Amino acid sequence: MMKQxxxxxxxxxLTCAMVLAVxxxxxxxxxxxxxxxxxxxxxxxxxxxxxxxxxxxxxxxPTRIQGLVMxxxxxxxxxxxxxxxxxxxxxxxxxxxxxxxxxxxNGLTQxxxxxxxxxxxxxxxxxxVTFLLRALGYDDAAGDFSWGDVLSxxxxxxxxxxxxxxxxTSATLNRGDMVDLSYAALTxxxxxxxxxxxxxLAADGVFSQSAGESAGVLGSGAGWTYxxxxxxxxxxxxxxxxxxxxxxxxxxxxTGNSRVHVKTALVNNTVGATASFQDIVSSSGALAVINGxxxxxxxxxxxxxxxVMVNGDLKYGNSGVSSLGIYADGSVAIGxxxxxxxxxxxxxxxxxxxxxxxxxxxxxFSVLYTPAFGKSVSITxxxxxMTVSGGVIxxxxxxxxxxxxxxxxxxxxxxxxxxxxxxxxxxxxxIGEAVTKTYYLKTDNGEPFSMENLxxxxxxxxxxxxxxxxxxxxxxxxxxxxFTTATSPRTAVGINGQGKLLLVSVPGGATTQQMRELMLGLxxxxxxxxxxxxxxxxxxxxxxxxxxxxxxxxxxQVSVS
Numbered sequence: 001m002m003k004q005x006x007x008x009x010x011x012x013x014l015t016c017a018m019v020l021a022v023x024x025x026x027x028x029x030x031x032x033x034x035x036x037x038x039x040x041x042x043x044x045x046x047x048x049x050x051x052x053x054x055x056x057x058x059x060x061x062p063t064r065i066q067g068l069v070m071x072x073x074x075x076x077x078x079x080x081x082x083x084x085x086x087x088x089x090x091x092x093x094x095x096x097x098x099x100x101x102x103x104x105x106n107g108l109t110q111x112x113x114x115x116x117x118x119x120x121x122x123x124x125x126x127x128x129v130t131f132l133l134r135a136l137g138y139d140d141a142a143g144d145f146s147w148g149d150v151l152s153x154x155x156x157x158x159x160x161x162x163x164x165x166x167x168x169t170s171a172t173l174n175r176g177d178m179v180d181l182s183y184a185a186l187t188x189x190x191x192x193x194x195x196x197x198x199x200x201l202a203a204d205g206v207f208s209q210s211a212g213e214s215a216g217v218l219g220s221g222a223g224w225t226y227x228x229x230x231x232x233x234x235x236x237x238x239x240x241x242x243x244x245x246x247x248x249x250x251x252x253x254x255t256g257n258s259r260v261h262v263k264t265a266l267v268n269n270t271v272g273a274t275a276s277f278q279d280i281v282s283s284s285g286a287l288a289v290i291n292g293x294x295x296x297x298x299x300x301x302x303x304x305x306x307x308v309m310v311n312g313d314l315k316y317g318n319s320g321v322s323s324l325g326i327y328a329d330g331s332v333a334i335g336x337x338x339x340x341x342x343x344x345x346x347x348x349x350x351x352x353x354x355x356x357x358x359x360x361x362x363x364x365f366s367v368l369y370t371p372a373f374g375k376s377v378s379i380t381x382x383x384x385x386m387t388v389s390g391g392v393i394x395x396x397x398x399x400x401x402x403x404x405x406x407x408x409x410x411x412x413x414x415x416x417x418x419x420x421x422x423x424x425x426x427x428x429x430x431i432g433e434a435v436t437k438t439y440y441l442k443t444d445n446g447e448p449f450s451m452e453n454l455x456x457x458x459x460x461x462x463x464x465x466x467x468x469x470x471x472x473x474x475x476x477x478x479x480x481x482x483f484t485t486a487t488s489p490r491t492a493v494g495i496n497g498q499g500k501l502l503l504v505s506v507p508g509g510a511t512t513q514q515m516r517e518l519m520l521g522l523x524x525x526x527x528x529x530x531x532x533x534x535x536x537x538x539x540x541x542x543x544x545x546x547x548x549x550x551x552x553x554x555x556x557q558v559s560v561s
Contacts, residue, residue: 036176042215058176065119071131090117125168137191164228184226244517253501264456274551292554306459317356322528326456334526335449338442349427363419383417460530489536494527505538507546
């Protein structure tokens with residue numbers, strides 16, 4: 001049945017004598033967004049799309065052979081094509097030879113002249129939309145549409161918006177666009193109005209009804225119209241710029257590109273551990289690395305200042321300073337979050353822990369100690385300690401200054417000062433109860449900073465730019481001359497109006513006011529200083545643009561896959 005129905009469609013196509021007329025255009029990206037990747041996953045689940053040995057490569061311009069294969073799959077004819085072993089006159093075939101042979105024998109292509117098919121030549125939007133309209137049963141040879149109006153005709157049939165039709169006239173098609181257009185075609189009605197293309201493929205057994213529903217092309221709510229949205233496929237760019245009287249190294253990171261990965265790194269995943277910048281860079285494998293948080297560089301225990309989150313785990317939590325948040329979808333945000341940790345038990349008890357891995361053990365404090373702090377924690381104030389191992393409370397004890405408490409490798413301990421535990425609403429932990437740990441914002445800080453899907457954080461100060469305007473208010477801890485009026489090497493991080501992350505290093509030195517003007521001049525809508533002075537470090541693509549004079553503990557690293 002599948003072959004009979006597919007053959008009837010093929011007979012219609014034979015009257016078209018399809019020739020893959022294409023032109024080679026410069027590479028550009030428009031449909032390689034994360035949403036396009038999701039649609040590629042859905043098409044792959046239906047057996048209608050495959051990636052390359054390097055993934056989907058949605059940024060790339062599709063080739064003639066890729067477009068032909070996609071058409072054959074959308075017609076449900078792949079099995080017939082793969083079984084085809086006829087000889088063609090083309091001498092330039094490699095991968096996909098059977099598809100081309102099948103198409104040639106059935107009049108779907110005549111090649112590009114002579115003995116060539118040019119399988120790797122670029123495919124443009126008009127050519128591919130012509131494929132899709134033919135798959136829907138429209139016949140350009142019979143006058144349904146013409147080469148000149150193919151895109152506007154497709155828009156009239158609901159395959160794409162009129163705006164997209166206008167833009168695709170001159171835009172370069174990429175594999176992401178090919179995926180999006182194919183996905184939209186699946187929910188378009190065939191020319192005879194009997195069913196959609198997806199319904200026809202399901203009836204022919206190309207994929208099941210349930211698979212089609214899971215992919216969103218069958219059932220209630222199915223239907224999607226292609227909309228052209230220019231997509232920036234840049235990754236990391238470097239520029240040396242002079243603004244506000246200073247010269248800066250500027251890395252612009254397109255975190256909206258799924259190939260770009262930004263993360264926080266803590267040396268050895270251990271609070272207070274340090275290493276040379278060169279060692280950090282060489283072990284990271286990253287394209288770009290800059291220094292992160294201020295830290296107690298002159299103390300024996302070199303703890304950071306502010307929040308440090310690595311892979312969703314808060315390694316150090318100390319609220320009150322500006323922070324950069326990195327989210328699982330690649331987006332970034334800047335705010336001044338007050339972050340607490342909530343511990344909830346199956347028995348209904350709950351505790352709010354104020355800080356993570358700090359040494360602030362006052363009577364009214366609560367601090368969480370994880371393996372990132374070390375194997376044990378020294379107690380400096382009277383209170384109580386709850387030990388959690390494997391998600392279960394395993395011990396609860398009163399402690400006094402001078403005591404040492406072991407930190408389980410698969411859990412944590414929570415120190416709660418005597419004032420904290422003496423309140424009438426304090427719940428005494430029950431050994432054996434299971435505990436869940438959740439990070440949350442103590443209060444809404446009025447900025448676009450959320451804990452949902454947060455995977456990384458670094459902190460610093462003072463704030464330089466907020467909501468597109470210079471900030472002159474100095475946070476506590478950043479009011480000394482070395483943070484403000486002194487000229488010093490500085491590192492800053494910002495987010496521009498396009499949502500891109502800017503990493504900036506001024507190894508020649510700048511005042512805080514110059515950094516404000518610099519970051520604003522670079523287009524930042526939010527920005528703050530990271531550590532500077534002898535900690536100022538920036539590496540990019542094999543070059544050390546700023547080399548620290550001391551070992552570091554926290555860095556921000558950017559990789560491109």
